[in-house]
Amino acid sequence: MAKKARLRVDEFGIGFPPRLIGIRKKNVILRESRACGTTKDTAHKRTGFFTAFRMTNWEVVWGHPVRGKTPEASADALGHRTSNGVDPHAGGTLYSINLFPFGGFVRIKGESGNERLDQDSFASRGAGVRIMIAAAGVLMNALLAVVLIAAGYRLGFPQAISDQPSKYAQISDQHIEVMGVLPDSPAAQSGLNVGDRILAVGVASETAALRELQNSEDFRNVTKELVGESVTLVVESDKVRREIQVTPKILEQTGKAGIGVAIVDAAIVRYPLWVALPKAFETVGILAKTIVVAFADIVRDALLGRPVTAELAGPVGIAVLTGQAARMGFVFLLQFIAILSINLAILNVLPIPALDGGRILFILIEKLRRRPVAVKVEMMIQQISFVLLLLLIIFVTYRDLGRYGGRITEFFKNMVQ
Template sequence: MNTLLAFLAIFSVIVFVHEWGHLYFAKKVGIMCHEFAIGMGPKLFSFERNDTVYTIRLLPIGGYVRMAGEEPEESRVRPGHEVGLVFDRNQQVTEIIVNNKDKHPEAHVVQIEQIDLVHELFIEARDEETDEMIRYAVSDRALVVEDEVAERIAPWSKQFHSKSIPKRAMAIFAGPLMNFVLAFVILLGLALYQGVRLSPEVVVSDSPDSKTAIQAGLETGDVITAVEGAPVSSWKEMTAEIERYPGEEVTIEFERAGELKQTTATLGKREIAPGKYQGVLGVHGISEFSVLGSIEKAVNDIYRTATSIFNTLGLIFTGQFSLDYVAGPVGIYNFTGQAVTQGWITVVFFTAMLSVNIGIINLLPIPAMDGGRLVFLGLEAIRRKPIPREKEATIGFVSFALLMLLIIVVTWNDIHKLFS
């Protein structure tokens, strides 16, 4: 149960922050957003606020913000339809009742001859009583009501494609950006809470992890001054040098009680990406409170995670890539369970790392991802005309279908690994 709650909490926070980035910046540049959704599939819960419907959906495999005009929309009100019109005091249409007109006795029933709810905002209709053709002005905040569910119309000035390329790009890029912001805030908070290791003064414990340091003769309180001849003056410099020599014997210079000493150590090694390792000495540092040090640590953690992800993705081009290097919802659930057993700090750190992963994956130039949409905007800027929306929508749909297929395959692989 703890794993399930942690998984849902992590998923909800990461997806919420990502989609909130899209929503906030889209609205900032004047784009109407019809829906803000957490999850996919059937709707579990919803409410409406400021022209946007906020929904929680069943399947925890993502979320979305449905921006007006971002994809070709089929009008639900067309010439030949019989609809009910509700007017304001200025005789502008404020509601268009598509069906169940008997529930709206105040509505004036007409048969539509012509309609434009995007540019000119009008309805031309033949009055049933007089058979006269009348042109009605439509309010730019009019509602289309179908099955008693109302959705505000989206005039051209509020649609995605009416905005400049930089504004559209910002609305798209804001999602992954907020994933990096979330990771930074989490990691900064953890660093401020736990402290950061500034000095190369080491702590050697009795645990198996310190076996290499013990065999090298290091003791708690020793201050490492050089690794393999390279001077170090901080914990960051020391660990960077140690990581360069996985599994190798290195010379370590250190200071003990004011006296300079030297020893050799055969380092352990830690796999950080498929086929890539870091050297490990098996010492811990002394944590100190430092705002600047915490900021630096948070940035370095994000950088290391991003580098590891790109190294793994790079294996695609070398033919060394394996499905075992990626995880779907089941795999993430499994990792969440492992984090829960190690305590809340590990769970919070895992959340930050997963947020970085999702931010980077979303920026890949795949049409179904934010990165793919940014590519289309780049092509539009180069061509000085947009890619035909039908073609963009078709490419996006095919890519999304392939992405769902990949998720299914990865999920099956995750399940297989659980029971193998």
């Protein structure tokens, strides 16, 4: 968006600073004086005083420039000053990888409010253009989520089919799936887990073949009929089948006969593209609303001094959960990345300085006051907010290490073996 508005993009970063490494194009202008005739290097006939051509190569930038230090400088053959440091306006856009792997950023010339007279400066544009540029990242995150969800609907999402699916839905791999297990129930004691598929059932004392189940209602009827008898269940998890023994009984929690599981009829449901796309927009809207409500609950609990019970995940937790989603299958990974993208969109649009929403807030304040906020004041607020945000990331990462440390250790042990 910034480049379309003909602004200079100094850096496109993955993660939050400090910078670890970056790469950018470096332009070198070679000139050769000629009174007339053919230039040997360019093989072009010239009648002027000189010929010129541009040669592009790449330079690697390591680390973050130290405040107060002047980059080492040298002169090229033409007397132009070149720098081994990071001049923000030299060469092309710097593509960088930063220390904290949480989101990303775009650094545009003039974001600090300076250089208002330069045509390629962010500060030279009107409020409307600046708001559109600041909101571009949020919109791209939301659009990415729509594309990923639409791809999932096209490839086939596993979902409950209790309700009558659309007439355009293509259903395959229909099965009974465990959605919940009551603590201390026969199901819990037998080792039945959330996500298991129940394929067949039979009486353990009988040698007759196991009975395949058609749907969840069929399973409920069987367990009601076999209260007090040892029952064999054939279940599947991670494409591995196993048999378990369980005895249905009258459950204390519900007063009904069963083994203490919540089950649902599930299947792989695919949609044609022209149906998948509108459904993706609808799904992203529902997910966004759910995330906003959850975030509001977190803020409310924090302000009221209540313990925050919501499960927050930082970079470590996200990495662990991404690995789990990848092991479940490609479609699950698409779904997880889409949810992450929606989370980032909502987080970035919040009116918090150091985020896109905070920048939009300052632009709106400038519009109302008819003059910009003092550069020093804005920079101080942005820096304080950035430090607080990094402290939050560090805190959540510390919690993640306590929660997932065992899994991470086990992962590296398996790699070494």
